[in-house]
Amino acid sequence: MTILENGESLQMNKSKKLYKKLLIIIIAIYVVFTLINQQRTLNEYSKESQKLAVELQEEQEYKEKLAKEQEEVNSIEFIEKTAREMSDMYLPNERVYIDAGL
Numbered sequence: 001m002t003i004l005e006n007g008e009s010l011q012m013n014k015s016k017k018l019y020k021k022l023l024i025i026i027i028a029i030y031v032v033f034t035l036i037n038q039q040r041t042l043n044e045y046s047k048e049s050q051k052l053a054v055e056l057q058e059e060q061e062y063k064e065k066l067a068k069e070q071e072e073v074n075s076i077e078f079i080e081k082t083a084r085e086m087s088d089m090y091l092p093n094e095r096v097y098i099d100a101g102l
Helices: 003-073 076-087
Strands: none
Touching (some): 003 076
């Protein structure tokens, strides 16, 4: 091996090491960006999950309210109240006072 060949070999080794380092850096950057994007996506899913959990709780409360109202619909008190408010119906011998100031 001559000095020239040895120098070229040294030059090629340096360029190979440079390419390897560059490749490793590129892969590391890709991994970091991928992890950041995945974390953002997970955060969005977490917020959406919390929002849906609150919405589910509200809907369950509304369902319970409707079930309670459904039970009350058949009661005599509800029927009387509805008749008074909607149809202006009153019991016999009941006195109705109307405020003229309204």
